[in-house]
Amino acid sequence: MKIGVDLGGTNVRVGLVSGGRIVRLLSEPCRADRPEGEVLEHIESLIAALVTPEVTGIGIGVPSVVDAERGIVYNVVGIPSWREVHLGERLERRFGLPVRVNNDCNCFALGVCRFGEASGFRDVVCMALGTGVGAGVVIGGRLYGGSNTGAGEIGSAPYRDRDYEYYCSSRFFVGRGTTGKEACERAAAGDPEALALWREFGEQVGDLVMLVLYAYDPEAIVFGGSISRAFEFFRGSMFERLRAFPYAKTVERLHICCSKVENVGLLGASEC
Numbered sequence: 471m472k473i474g475v476d477l478g479g480t481n482v483r484v485g486l487v488s489g490g491r492i493v494r495l496l497s498e499p500c501r502a503d504r505p506e507g508e509v510l511e512h513i514e515s516l517i518a519a520l521v522t523p524e525v526t527g528i529g530i531g532v533p534s535v536v537d538a539e540r541g542i543v544y545n546v547v548g549i550p551s552w553r554e555v556h557l558g559e560r561l562e563r564r565f566g567l568p569v570r571v572n573n574d575c576n577c578f579a580l581g582v583c584r585f586g587e588a589s590g591f592r593d594v595v596c597m598a599l600g601t602g603v604g605a606g607v608v609i610g611g612r613l614y615g616g617s618n619t620g621a622g623e624i625g626s627a628p629y630r631d632r633d634y635e636y637y638c639s640s641r642f643f644v645g646r647g648t649t650g651k652e653a654c655e656r657a658a659a660g661d662p663e664a665l666a667l668w669r670e671f672g673e674q675v676g677d678l679v680m681l682v683l684y685a686y687d688p689e690a691i692v693f694g695g696s697i698s699r700a701f702e703f704f705r706g707s708m709f710e711r712l713r714a715f716p717y718a719k720t721v722e723r724l725h726i727c728c729s730k731v732e733n734v735g736l737l738g739a740s741e742c
Contacts, residue, residue: 474740475530479548531577579606581738600695672704676711
């Protein structure tokens, strides 16, 4: 058995994982506005509640740049007090177990490839579309993070007058005076303005997919994150935009879907 931790600025989820299944799950709001030590103590208390003699290791996914070799996280998104935290070392000292730390999108990718929709593919990019845009990259069946676990930070690539994150995340909708949730509800009710907004969004996601194809040429792309729940509203315009990609066979062979596995990032964290 292993313990997986999915740390976010909003919630902390800690699960006891056995055979690719979460047998016990704890989820609480993250104390993101508290000092560094208090946030750490909260996470440790949740882990401690699940530790048993059968647990052989702990994996944790964090929304930040990560030194995966040394277990250090830097400038954690949503937790202002975490500028440089030697997380792996602290948790190993506290629990006496091996601890692996990785970027949360990398953990998402591991979960999707081991337990989800991409389990039959070897070259995969898993993209989280939510508050921001991030990705995890798997090449030849192995996670590829780059030297600073930044290989999937495609949202920061320049696009139009800003970057892809601005145009392919919830920030796009906020910039139009709404939210992704509201736009989805309006589109589901047949609102023409909301449907047009999603069509525009899909064209931009199509450009993002083309960037991924140029950079990694994967067999499959799997979307996750809150925005992916509205896939039906931007799928069509995304594929229309992909007609502009110069290698038609690449698009024809590409498998694109959304992850439906619950807590897939936590499952991936247990495997990192």
